[in-house]
Amino acid sequence: MGKSLISSEKINKGLRVPHVWTIILFCLVLGGIMTYLVPAGVYERVTVDGRQLIDPDSFHYVAQTPVAPFDWFVSIIDGLTGSMAIMSMIWFTIASTDVYTESGTLHKMVGWIMKVCRGNYLLIMGALMAFFAVRGAMGAFELHIPFVPITIALALACGCDVMTGLAIAMVPTFVAFAYGPINVYTVAVAQGIAGVPVYSAMGFRVAVWLVLMAATFWYVLRYASRVRKDHSISPTGFENPSAAKIDIEAIQQEKMTGRQRLLTVMLIATIGLQMAGPMLWGWGFAQIGALWLISGIAAGLVAGFTNERICEIMGNSCAGIFSGVICIGLARSVSVVLTNGNILDTIVYGLSIPLQQIPAAVSAVGMLFIQALLNFFIPSGSGQATVAMPIMAPLADVVGLTRQTAVMAFQLGDGLTNMIMPTTGALFVYIGVAKISYSTYFKWILPLFLTLVCIAVVSLLIATSIHLGPF
Template sequence: MKNVEQQPKAGSEGIRVPHVWTIILFCLILAGVMTYIVPAGVYDRVEVAGRQVIDPSTFHYVNPTPVNPFDWFVCIIDGLTASMAIMSMIWFTIAATDIYTESGTLHKMVGWIIKVCRGNYLLVMGALMAFFAIRGAMGAFELHIPFVPMTIALSLACGCDVMTGLAIAMIPTFAAFAYGPINVYTVAVAQGIAGLPVYSAMAFRVSVWLIMMVVTFWFVLRYAAKVKADPSVSVTGFVNPSSADIDIGALQKERMTGRQKLLMVMLLATIGLQMVGPMLWKWGFAQIGALWLISGIIAGVVAGFDNEKICGIMGKACAGVFVGVICIGFARSVSVVLTKGNILDTVIYGLSIPLKRLPSSLSALGMLVIQSIINFFIPSGSGQAAVTMPIMAPLADVVGLTRQTAVMAFQLGDGLTNMVIPTMGALVVYIGVAKVPFAKYFKWVLPLYAMLMVVGAVGLLIATFIKLGPF
C-alpha cells in the first residue's frame, strides 16, 4: 500500500492550536483565578434514593474560600488520584490489545471479516459502526478505546486512512452516547433526579437517535469513500501509528494458527465479559481493567512470548497513550478547583438565571447552550446530571417546559460537546491511540458536530411544541 502521509505546509493551518495539556492548564489557572473573583456560594444537598442531590431552592452565598496557586497544582494530583480507576482500565485494555495485535490475531481476524463481506469495505465498516452505536446508546464510552487499533488496521487494509479507522470506533460511540435512549449514565440518572419514569418518552427519543445515527454514518462513510477514491483528501495519511501496513490480498489468504484461533476465542470472551460484567456483577472500571490485565498476560503466554516480551509490549503500549490517559485526571482537576473554591454552584446558578428571561419556545435551546458550557467544566454525564438536573428540572416548571424536555437538553448538551472539548479525557485518549493531532481531529469533526447540534435543536423545538411528557 502506498504511504501518502500528508505534511502540512508552512502557514497553511493558520493559528496553531496549543498542546492539549496547555489548554487544560489554562482552564485550571482560569478556574483558580475565578475562586478569587466569583462569589462563593453553595446549594444544600439532600439525599434522594441514596444519592446526594442539590436542593434548588437553597442557593446561598458563603464566605470566600479562594484556592491558592500552589493548591491549583495540588488539585492536579487530586484529579489524577480520583481518576486512577478509569486511567488504569484504559492502560490495561490498550496494553492487552497490543498483545493480541503483536500475535497477529487481530490482523487475521480483520482479514476474515473482509473475506466474509467479500471485500465490501463499506459493509464491513457499517456493521462495525452499528455495533459501536448500539453499545454507545447503552452507555459504553471509554470501553471502545481498545478497538481503535483494530479499526485502524481494517481501514488501512480497505484502502482508507487513519482518520477513517479512528472514526469507525469513536464517532458512532460518541454520537450514540450523546442521545442514547437507554444510556444508563445520562438519561437514566437525569430522569430519575427529575422525578420522571426511567426511560420514558422512548418512542420520541429513539426517533431522534436514529436520525442522528443516519447523519453520523453518512458523514463517516462518505469520508471513507472519498479517501479511497482520492487519497490526497486524507487529513491524516495512511501510516499505521501502531504497526506495519497491511497487504489486504495476503491478509485474506492467511489462515490462523492453532494458537491464534485460541487467542481469538480468548479475545472474544474478554470482550463478552467486559459487556456483561457491569450488568451482571456491577463491575466498575477497576474490575474491567483487571479483566484486561489478566487477559493480556494469559494471551502473551498462549502466543509463546516470554516475560520480557510481554512486559515490553505492555510498557510500550501504555507509554504510547500516556499523554491522553493523563489528560483524564488532569481535566478533572478543573472541577476539583471549582469545588474547593465553593464557586461551582455559583457558576451553575449564574448560568441558570438567563433562562428565566427567555420566551418558553427558546428556553429549551438556552438550556442546551448552558449544558454545553457546563460540560466543559464537568465532562461527566452522571456528574453533570447530579449537579444540574436538580436545578434544571424545577426551572423547566417555571419557564413553561416539561421536565422531559429539560432532560433532553441536558443529555444533548452533555453528549454532543464530548466530541469537541479538550477537557473530555476519553476524547484525548481515542485520538492519542490513533496519534491524530487534536487540531486535525477538531477541524474534521466540526461539521458533523454542527449537523448533530442542528438535529438536536430541532428535536428540542419539537419536544417544546408537543410538550413532551409525561410531564
C-alpha cells in the first residue's frame, strides 16, 4: 500500500491508469459475477498445531451459492471491519513517524551522517543509502521524495551526475521496500492473512534483504565512481535546477539539539521493539500499532509540540494515506465475496492442477511472476496482499510449499517490479523531481533490476529446498 498513496493519474504519456479503488471495485464485481458462473466447491479444513490448513485431497463440489449484487457492496463493509487492526497499525506507524520527521530529527540525522564521513564521497553516499534502506525496509516509500534535491546536490558537489543523486535516495528505498523484513505494508499484512506469525522467519528474511542491498549498493556506488572519472558515460548530465537551492555546507553544520538526540534514541528503540515484539511476545497488528501510537505521542511531547500540534500532524498524516489504507479493506471484500460464494476453493483447486505436475520450486518462482503481473493492475502492496494471499496461501498447502514461501514470493514479485512498473505513481514523482525521463531511467536501472530478479529466484529456490517456515 505504501506505493499507492499517490493516486493513479496520467503518469506517462499515452498511459492512463484507473484509480486503485476503481481497479479493486472491478475485481469485486467480477468476483460477484463469478459466483454465478464458477462451480462452488470446498476443501475440508484440518487443525494442525492450532492452525487451520486445507486437506489437499478433500476437494469436492457443493451446491451453488451465488452472492447477490447488493451483498457485493455489503462485503465492502465486512472487509473494512475485518481489516481494522491492519489498517490501524499502518495509520499509527506512519502518523507517528511523521511526528519524528516534523521535529527535524531525520534531516539532522542526514546532516550528521554527511559530517561524520568527512568528505569521503563514497562513504557519504553509502551511509546515506544505508539510512534510506533501513527506513525503506520499514515501509517508507514516498517519504524519501523530499530528500532527492539534497542527494542530487550532494552528488553534484562530489563530481557525480544527477542520476547518482537520484539513485542515492530512490534505489535503496525501492529495493529495501521490496523485501523489507519489517515492512508494515507488505510482509506484515501478507503474513497475517496467510496465518503465519507476523515477522516470522526473520533470520532468513534479513539474509535475503542484505544480499539484495549489497547488490544495490555495489551497482550505485560503482556507477558513482565511474561517472566521476568519466563524465561522458552519464545519461543525465551534471546540472539540475532542484539542486541549486540546497546548501550542503549548511546541512553539515547543523547540529542536533538535545531533544533531537533523545528523539533519535526513541526512534531506534521503537524500531527495535517493533522487530522484537512479534518474535518474543507474540505481538500482532494491534500491539505494533499501539507501540507506534505511544512512541508518536511521546515524540511529540519530547519535541515540545502542543497537544494540538501532535494531533494536527497525526491527523494530516492519516488523511494523506487514507486512500491507500482503505485499499486493504476494499481488497478484502473480494475474498469475502469469493468465500461466501464458495468459489475461492474452486479457484485454488483449478490453479493447483497444473502446479502439482511441476516441482514445488518451479511453482514458487511461478508465484513470483504472477505477483509481478498483478502489480501492474493493483499498484498497492497491502491491497495486492489482501487480494492474492487468500488464494496463494491455501494454494501453497496444495502444491507442497510452505505458506512462508508463498509470502516471500508475493513480496518479491510485488516489490521489485516497483522499480520499473509504469503504474507505480511514486516512481514518476522521484524521476520527475530529478528531471529525468522514464526511458533514460529505465535503461539505467534495467541491469540492476534483472540482477535482483535473479537473486529473488535463487532465494525462492533455497526457501523451497529448506521448507522455510515455521509453516
